[in-house]
Amino acid sequence: MNDSPRTDTTSPAEGVRRRGFLVGAAGLAGAALVAGTTATGAAASGGPLRVASGGRARASVLWWGGGSARFAAAELRDYLRAITGVRLPLRAVPAPAAAPEGVTGLVALHTGTGGGRITASRLADAGHELAGAPEDSFTLLGDATCLLLTGLGDRAPLYAVYALLELAGVRFFAPAFPAYEGHHEHVPATRDLALPAVRHTDRPATGLRRQYAEEGFSHTAASLPPLLDWMAKNRLNTFVYPTDYLGLGVTAYDKVRDVLAREAGKRGLRIETGGHGYDSFLPKADHPQFYESGGPVFDIYNPEALDAYVGKVVAFLRERPEITVFDCWPPDVGAFQKPVLDRYGTASNAESVVVNELAEVLRRELPGVRVERIAYASTVRPPAAEYASDPEVIVDFAAYSRNYDGHLGDPAIGANVPFADALRAWRTTHSGPLAMYEYYRRYRWRSLPVHPLATIAGDAAFEAGLGLDGIGMYSEPGDWITYEHVQSLVAALAWDSSLDAEEFLDGYLHARFGDRAVPAMRRYYDLTRLDPDTHAAGALSTAYGQARAALREAAGQVTSAAPRTVLDRLVRNAEVALADMRIGLAPADGAELDAARREYRALVHRNRFNGICLPNMQAWWRWNGPDGQAPYDDARIRQDVVDSYAGPAAGFADPGVLVLERGGDAVRLDVEAQDADFTGHTVHWTATAPDGVLVRPSHGTLKVRGTRGDAQRVAVSAAADAAAGTHPVTLDFHLADGTRLVASQVVADIR
CATH class of the missing domain: 3.30.379 (Chitobiase; domain 2)
Structure with a gap:
């Protein structure tokens, strides 16, 4: 144990x-x-x-x-x-x-x-x-x-x-x-x-019961052992970690390979890797001769390019014998380039050329490894008969732009009808394994409390009727508590698709929170069934406010530490969600919107290690607004988030932007710290400011333990001769033993 x-x-x-x-x-x-x-x-x-x-x-x-x-x-x-x-x-x-x-x-x-x-x-x-x-x-x-x-x-x-x-x-x-x-x-x-x-x-209902790390903001060498432990206890059998997500070197398989191989090995769990990006193995910068058509995919019709890609994948897998499934996915793009489409007709046909060649080579050279392809975006429909997928290839069906107001096979949900039709077409034309890649916890939901339990159960029944072979969804330890029951339900349905989701919820609520709290918790789950992509901020804000009230009512009905702890976290999540909605409800370009963004940013940072919210790219966009955007593949932002979760503690400053008048009054800045590993820490901080900017005091000490962060108020001012414009104020954090933590920057807007 x-x-x-x-x-x-x-x-x-x-x-x-x-x-x-x-x-x-x-x-x-x-x-x-x-x-x-x-x-x-x-x-x-x-x-x-x-x-x-x-x-x-x-x-x-x-x-x-x-x-x-x-x-x-x-x-x-x-x-x-x-x-x-x-x-x-x-x-x-x-x-x-x-x-x-x-x-x-x-x-x-x-x-x-x-x-x-x-x-x-x-x-x-x-x-x-x-x-x-x-x-x-x-x-x-x-x-x-x-x-x-x-x-x-x-x-x-x-x-x-x-x-x-x-x-x-x-x-x-x-x-x-x-x-x-x-x-x-x-x-x-x-x-x-x-x-x-x-x-x-x-007996299991399906053979592919998976958990994905996906973007991996909060997956660390320390979080993977307990995650794989939970997987085995809930009858999942495959963990998927990307080879190198977006090719940034941030979320990369080799960084966690040793711990994954050890923990999966002793439990008998399968390891799957790969993911979006032929270019992870055949980067354009290193092989421009294979991208004469311009990209985003290499020149699939060029035999030398195809051989080079396949050769690199085979070499990678040969050196990593613990891997049993390789995800041969194209880059995460909306469409392939015209020369490739002109040659093959559709992106799915072109994808088949790559996948089938890799499957054939692996069958000869590494017969213990299966190949997986993804039905997603421009490849969501199956290829033409002459490009049919190798029957030994696993097909992962990803209905990215579906909604969750109803199950995938419900004809009343117009957005889902094309995906249901495409899934049926795959089942008709592909004789090999066909599984679902699901989004029951989405990055674009920004850790909002979303629990479409009836939809999940309906999906399972629809997909079982088609004879699908498995399901997987991704997770983040950073907001696992928010989606705890969703994760448990999906794992249970992967094993037994005939499971009664209502009875499962009832049993979970009694077991987790006790009999007296069940009515309030049922209201909470009913109020948080809404898909944020299809409901306006006003409706969501009302629902989240009522959900928070239900959680507080439930908290008054429990007496033991376990339900109190979980309810405390869920209340915190509801408060973050309400702050998120205040951004959506605030008038454009005004003080109310600025205040809402600041509040949301502070709440996300204060709770990022409490299991209920994740400071991912979508959250970053939310608190910065359209004028402060960064590209989705910003490696620095992603690495800072990953390093924060890998560290024992972290700090930040509130607000993230200070407006300073030259020669004017000092402006308040709160330097804060949080406990990432819940063992308690003393965090030392030091501020480094540009010429003409004064931070008083310029250093200090914060003590954090568990959910109890700490903060110190400082004053920041600009001298009369300070240079106008935006300048960074850097806050460095470290522990008493010298362990350096992720630095935080504040933008000083000097006017």
Whole structure:
């Protein structure tokens, strides 16, 4: 168990309700298991297996095999210790004489502390349960003597262990990000634990259950282990990290490769990389001869250019054997250049030329790697028959400009109809894997509270009806708490597309916030179902104001630290959202608009490490307005954000722009700091100003811990002979041990 779970005492009634939430999400029938039956009603024979009683171990944890088996056994031991306070013996057992086909590892709980063995008959029983099931299927077979946890493929033993822990009352709400302050999970506490007889086999609805890092503003080497940990606990199987997002060298696979390979490897998770940009491997600056048509894509019709691209990708993958899927995506542009379209007719046809060639070469040279293409923007519709995609290629369908007022297949939602038609066309023409790339958490939503739960459920049903093979969405640790339930729901539907989303929400609310807070939290989720792209600022502001009131009402109904912490964060998010809406409601070019932008900027910076908002490019544009824009691929802004999340603390100044009159009165500036890793820090700051600008005091010390930031007020003035124009005032921040933090700049507008 990588991260210390939160331990609480749960009443029996609460335990039953909470078990229904996450066990149900994984497709297990929690109540039936307690009664000793399977999900289909067949009786599981035997009495309960005693795990611990009276402060003593009554069972042993056994394991065998590769993949996740060893890690799964350690997880089971450590969580059972967290529940009971007792550390069970952990032992490896010899390889079985005849493991069922497809089983690469297993874990078992065996009565007694002297070890034990797993009988051939029990293994044969597991083989019968798993016969004909897809990869990742798992089975739990237990009686008073032995409880076997195994399945098909490397991940299955770990999935089985987490399913058993859910039966014991553990709840895996979120990754162990610092902003949760330990309240990412619920672990019940009991001195006496006995597990009932169980016979249950569970199968995934889809084979591609993914989580994307995408732009990666807040994904760091420290945040990736808890994220992959949560993925495994929620039955996801593939993590996608870009090779080099936008080719800027900011969010790049090799920067996190070691931690990804380690953490994914011990859980058996797949690693996928690539992403937008043939030019990441064949940059125009280095290979101008391959861009005679001008770009944005290389001259696909030039055999030398195509061979060069494919060769570089193959070399990259050969040196990184942990990668199992490569995303062969074109640059993120609206259209390909005319010479390419003249040659192939459509962008989808041209994309097929690249994808199919890469797939063919990899089939010969690296057969363990699959190629993925994206159906997106100008390539959203499938290619013509003569350019059909290789059937072994994965197609990721990305309905970028859809809306979320209704599900993708709803004919009443006009904006979605073309995408539904295109998706059906892909399913008709492509015999290989077809999966959804979804935007249930969008960068352009600026961390607004958006929870279109009915739409998500409708999408899952529509896509299951078409026989799709998976779903993925991207995330940012920086605003994970805002989208906690959305992430959990999507993961649950990826495993079981028939899941009742209403029941899932009900179980989540009872488990996360307690019975008394459920009515208020239901109102909150109903009020935040709106798509910000299709509703005006006035309607959104009203909804967010009412949502904040519902959260405050819920906060008055809870008594324990876990729901109080989450509700505190959600209230903060609602306040950021309301500040965002005040920008949209303010009259143009006036003091009210300037004040709204300043307030929004300050709130985003003060809360950027609290798990509820992200200072991404769209947020940056929002607080700067049209006169202070920066390009979307501004590497400096992106790197500063990434470095802030990677650091232990950070600082900024409010406001970001000071208007100074030469020889005039001093203007107030607040120097602030926040705790990024929630361990507490003393932050030292120093201001460096241009000639003629005076900052008093010019240095200071701030103490931060958790959500409690600190601020120091300073006075800034311009001398009578100061040069007019805009000039930077730089604030440098560092810790007592000399660790340098990201600097912040204030623009001094001297008049």
